Amino acid sequence: MNPEQLFKCLADETRLLSTLLIQAEGELCVCELMEALEDSQPKISRHLAQLRNCGILTDRRDRQWVYYRLHPQLPKWVTDILATTSAAQQGRLKPCLQKLKTMDCRPESCA
Template sequence: MINPSQLFKCLADETRLLATLLIYKEGELCVCELMEAMDDSQPKVSRHLAQLRACGLLTDRRQGQWVYYSLNSDLPEWAVGALDAACVGYRKPLDIALKTLSTSKERPNRC
């Protein structure tokens, strides 16, 4: 189970923070959706998602060619509370990325 120092170390990078908050708000996202919302390259987004998965914040599932990332359902309540607080503190960049995501026409279909 993740401890506070691991959580905050994982979220100390802005790319990892924004990706985690987008996934938290949306439920699950694939790399292509995060690339568009964050205006970042595939290698950069994938590298950060791998780090978030390795530290236990995210899990993934494969559907055809897509890999979807979601928040680890085993996160302790205090960690989810920290994400709620981060959504408030990082509201402007998060809102911009969510708006970009909501207007995307190329989102994959989920089963």
């Protein structure tokens, strides 16, 4: 992973916010991100696939849900950049995280 690759991934709003929300929450599935970002399922899924292919995220399937989390072996400079970016974007992240909290039925809590 070189900086150009990382920055290309983070240069798109959907991918940036998905990454930062996942970083904040530890793990999120596609339907949670659809809710948090108010975006379509194919759009979210496509961008998550790209983040996984670049090595930024990994996924695991649990029943019918696929959970995405940060790749556990990210280099420190990558996690540092994510942390710095997250701190600078708290204002944009907060309402998204709020939407997660008020979701009718999140997979983990009501499956």
